[in-house]
Amino acid sequence: MTEPTILTNAVVLTMDAARPRAEAVGFAAGRIVAVGSHAEVTAALPDARVIDAGGRSLLPGFVESHLHLVLGGAELSQLQLGGLYGFDALHKAFADYAAAFPQRPILLAQGASYEILGAPVTRSDLDRVLPDRPIAMMSPDHHTVWANTAALTAAGLLHGAKMPHGHEVVMAPDGLASGELREFEAFGPILALGGEAHLQLGIATGAEPSPWPSEAMRAADRDKVAAGLAHCAAHGITSMVNMDGNRYTCELLRDLEAEGRLTARVKVPFHFKPHMDLAELDRASAMAAEYCGEWVSSGFVKMFMDGVVDSRTAFMLHPYPDSDITGAPLFDPARFREICTEIDRRGLQIAVHAIGDGAVRTTIDGYEAAQSTGNRDLRHRIEHIELIDPADIARIPALGIVASLQPPHAPGAMDFPMSTMGSVIARDRWQDAYLCRSLVEAGAKVAFASDWPVTDVSVLRGVQAALTRPTYEGAANQQMGLYETLYAYTAGGAWAAHMEHLTGRLMVGLAADLVLLDGNIETTAPQDLGNMGIALTIAGGKITYQGTRVG
Structure with a gap:
């Protein structure tokens, strides 16, 4: 769809504080031209195609603030074991898969x-x-x-x-x-x-493929990325922060853009690893300079401070239950502060995977040290924050740090079982785990995401998880409200990605990135939100996904 278009008879939630609600949105040439009543919008675009939304909710296109697009796209064709338990079930799944793919x-x-x-x-x-x-x-x-x-x-x-x-x-x-x-x-x-290790190089080592993939391999890789993009579009996603990748990833995306197959705006990081010299950041600066368009951009550096709780590699301030294991930081804290300062000096954003409270504190310390450069609007991010010491909560908003959180990760909220809590987090620390509500109340800027393919990319299932997550024993209620959750999946995510000038709200002049839900999100019970479908996804004024009930 490239012609002037109006979506009307909708419950429009704009995420724009100046005009939070509307009935219709009109766009042309990839930009929003009018937001308001049916009469106001049709007056602005008198000859536009009109789509009747049938009273359904219309929102800015969702911003997925932390996913792995290339990995997720490649994995769509692999055996899926989510929700499967027991030897017999595992044996049958692999036997059937082996029979279907005898040559792999x-x-x-x-x-x-x-x-x-x-x-x-x-x-x-x-x-x-x-x-x-x-x-x-x-x-x-x-x-x-x-x-x-x-x-x-x-x-x-x-x-x-x-x-x-x-x-x-x-x-x-x-x-x-x-x-x-x-x-x-x-x-x-x-x-x-399996021939896909080159797709993991960015996140694994920070390196580029060598030798450079052939055109046949690049074409196959582009198809995998396109499959991931289509999967995301079916869930209303129009912008994403891709947390794996390298220059090769950027090239694949730029080629897809040239082919007309790039259906979302994608940011790609430079991965800095503990073994690297600071001079490697020249590569990050070069990526930021070369990839700075509306559809493919870089401009941030990703690091890992720890692992994950399930394997007890997340860095904790106190031992895991029934052990003396705390995990350890992947970066020496003093060197990490030096690295953060240099990245900040270059004007690049930083995103750090930090799950344990020890990793979170070490990351905050690094960001605090980086403030010596004088840069104040780089919006450095902490990804995950699954456990945080109470003393560190107020430091996040005070230092302007973005809390990039994943509501589906909290055990019992979506697909991860509650049974994992007792084995990985001491019971007296449950009150400090997965603190979406507490961080918002402290004034932190938050952006929500799935971390797909770690969990289902469905934004609406993520919204349900945020609104309905269980309260852990001895802990405060961490359930979120509907509008603040939607904001974190739209305008909040756009701001965290330095995209607020382009997307995240339904305002005149911003990109025509919209999602029409297949129902009214305000009148749907929170526990049913995950079952709601997507009726229409539009990115840059073009339909990237269309449900069966939209004419």
Whole structure:
């Protein structure tokens, strides 16, 4: 759809404080031309095509503030194990998948719960599932992979391998790899068996493909990205902050834009790793300068301060339950402060994965040190914040830090079971876990996301999770309100990504990025929001997804 168009008879929630509600929105040439009553908008665009929204909710296109587009697109064709438990079910799933794909060099599965077999998974367990072909399955958080003996052998990992700090080939008492591989460097050789390791290079090592992929490989990679984009468009997403990637990712996206297949605005980071010299940030500055368009942009540096709670690699201030393990920061704190200061000096935004309260504090300290440069509107971000010490909550708004949060991650809120809480977070710290409400009340700027493919990319399921999440024993209610949640998925996300001049609100002059829901979100019970469909997604004035009930 490129011709002037009006969406009318809608419940328009603009996310614009000056005019929060309207009946119609009109756009032309990719920009919003009018917002208001039916009469006002038709007067501004008298010859426009008119779409009757039928009383449904119309919102700014959703901003997905933390996902992994390339990985998610590639994984759509892999075996999906979400919600599957028990050996018999696992055996059948892999047997059926193996029969369907007899020529694949490795059978990769996604979404395997840490509790899928009720005990730590070993290579022997997976040998029983399928002994004669390499198989591997990845945890939902994408920080752990389990592989059978055939896969470990083919990847050269059966006898272990030297790994960077924080990455581990777990060894068994028999002197061979147990089958559990923690973090990207450890399981990278497994993914390489499937021919997709080059898509993980940005997040795994910060490197670029070498040799550069052939045109045939790039075409196949573009198709995987396009599949991910289509999946996101079906959930109303028109802008996203892609938390993996490198210059190669930017090139794939720019090529898709040239082909007319880029259906969302995408920001891509430069990954800075603990082993890198500060001079590597020249690459980040170069990416920021080259990729600065409305559809493909960079301009931020991503780092990992810790791992995840399930594998006990998240960095905690206090030990995990029934242990003396606290995890450890991936960056030396003093060096991290130096790195943050240099990134800030270059005028680049910083986004740091920090899950444990120790990692969160170390990250805040780094951002505080960076303020010495005098830059004050870079909107440095902390991704996840699954546990935070109460003393650090007020520091986040005080330092202007963005809290990039994922409502679906809280156990019991969506797909992650409550049973994981007791094993990874001490009960007396439940009051400090997944504090969406507390951070908002403290004045923090927040942006919401799914971390897809870690969880379902569905924004409406995420909204439901935010509104209905359970209250943990001894903790305050962390449920969010509808409008503040929608703001965090639209205008809040746009602001956090430095896109507020372009998208996130329905205002004259901004991009025609809209989502028409298949119902009225204000009159739908919170527990039913995840079942609501998307009727229409429009990015830059073009339809990127259309449901069955829109004419």
